[in-house]
Amino acid sequence: MEIQPATGKSLRHAPDNIPDELADIIEYRKSGLSLNHVIGCPLDCAYCVRHLFANYNMKRPHLVMNDEDAVKRLVSHWAFQPNITPIQVFNRATDPFLPGVKDHLMRTLELLDARKLTNHVLVITRWKVLPADVERLERLGHIRVTILVTWSGITDKRLEPVDSTIAEQSLATLAVHAKRTKRILYWRPLIGGINDSDHHIERANRLAAMADATVFTGLFHRAEIRDHLASIGAETSYVQTPRRKILPQELERRVINRFSGSALFRKTSCGVAFAHGVADYNGHYGIREICDICPASQLEICANQHEQPDKNRMDEVLKIAGLERQNAIMSDGYISVQNSEEQQRYYIQHSMCYQVHDRALPHHPNRHGRAEEGWE
Numbered sequence: 447m448e449i450q451p452a453t454g455k456s457l458r459h460a461p462d463n464i465p466d467e468l469a470d471i472i473e474y475r476k477s478g479l480s481l482n483h484v485i486g487c488p489l490d491c492a493y494c495v496r497h498l499f500a501n502y503n504m505k506r507p508h509l510v511m512n513d514e515d516a517v518k519r520l521v522s523h524w525a526f527q528p529n530i531t532p533i534q535v536f537n538r539a540t541d542p543f544l545p546g547v548k549d550h551l552m553r554t555l556e557l558l559d560a561r562k563l564t565n566h567v568l569v570i571t572r573w574k575v576l577p578a579d580v581e582r583l584e585r586l587g588h589i590r591v592t593i594l595v596t597w598s599g600i601t602d603k604r605l606e607p608v609d610s611t612i613a614e615q616s617l618a619t620l621a622v623h624a625k626r627t628k629r630i631l632y633w634r635p636l637i638g639g640i641n642d643s644d645h646h647i648e649r650a651n652r653l654a655a656m657a658d659a660t661v662f663t664g665l666f667h668r669a670e671i672r673d674h675l676a677s678i679g680a681e682t683s684y685v686q687t688p689r690r691k692i693l694p695q696e697l698e699r700r701v702i703n704r705f706s707g708s709a710l711f712r713k714t715s716c717g718v719a720f721a722h723g724v725a726d727y728n729g730h731y732g733i734r735e736i737c738d739i740c741p742a743s744q745l746e747i748c749a750n751q752h753e754q755p756d757k758n759r760m761d762e763v764l765k766i767a768g769l770e771r772q773n774a775i776m777s778d779g780y781i782s783v784q785n786s787e788e789q790q791r792y793y794i795q796h797s798m799c800y801q802v803h804d805r806a807l808p809h810h811p812n813r814h815g816r817a818e819e820g821w822e
């Protein structure tokens with residue numbers, strides 16, 4: 447496959463004084479090792495996580511590093527494992543399909559593909575995916591690409607200036623033109639009292655028919671996001687500002703009861719796994735209640751792969767992650783650790799497809815990793 451040259455419509459370089467979190471272009475997240483060498487976005491979703499990086503006011507996308515150097519940095523990252531580590535591209539501070547950004551997305555994917563890597567690559571967008579884009583994606587031969595099309599159905603322009611019909615059209619384009627490229631209806635953020643009506647759920651049902659899988663999730667309601675929503679008069683009814691996303695129990699139950707598609711998932715990695723016909727790389731199968739809405743065929747795939755890690759392998763992985771062996775305890779379906787950082791836990795989790803929880807942040811049974819607000 448040919449790596450196409452940059453078009454010359456190059457992005458401006460980011461200023462030198464960007465926050466350290468943004469200058470550091472690689473971040474390990476639960477869904478994968480995330481590469482972010484373009485930052486800045488004009489789409490103005492009021493609940494954007496860029497509030498957390500003091501980047502919300504950068505409306506023009508900027509280049510932090512060229513694609514070749516970014517890919518080299520990714521594949522030489524201590525946590526990167528060829529053909530294993532899931533990768534995400536531009537999921538933190540821009541939209542990968544924006545004009546100008548898209549060139550860098552495609553080139554980054556082609557550079558990864560040229561290395562004959564078979565890692566999952568997740569690309570999240572709410573912008574325009576055109577037939578020519580899909581054609582170019584379909585030429586990739588090794589990396590397993592999933593496009594997650596963010597759709598919320600929110601019509602309050604203060605919350606979300608971008609019309610949801612753009613995402614609907616992108617999903618329709620992928621449905622017609624994509625074969626090896628998988629597509630997910632990424633139904634988010636679901637916010638109680640804002641986009642959770644029966645009408646919204648019916649619209650999501652219609653869209654789900656065009657996707658390989660549907661993943662639904664709630665709202666990050668951190669203090670910075672809450673304050674911004676208040677400043678534009680678009681507060682939600684939520685009170686808490688937790689680390690996890692808020693998705694109240696009653697809303698989750700209603701979505702599940704009214705969903706009429708074939709494959710609905712609580713977890714991003716589960717939707718990706720189903721779309722590609724492989725087991726979940728986050729090992730959620732160990733927390734069996736998460737799987738109570740999963741199609742039987744997928745349950746079987748995950749069950750067949752689910753295996754308690756062997757002691758030697760666990761020793762090796764914990765050592766690379768820099769965690770004390772004596773602090774790791776094998777529990778029923780997950781490994782319990784302490785004094786860990788997210789990137790250490792995700793490295794172990796992805797290395798062995800097995801859940802890893804820190805004892806300071808325990809898993810609450812039957813809450814499916816949602817924040818406490820709205821749950822009994």
Ligand code: SF4
Nearest residue numbers: 716730731737740748
């Ligand atoms: S079986 Fe469980 S872990 Fe596997 S994809 Fe389904 S929900 Fe996820």
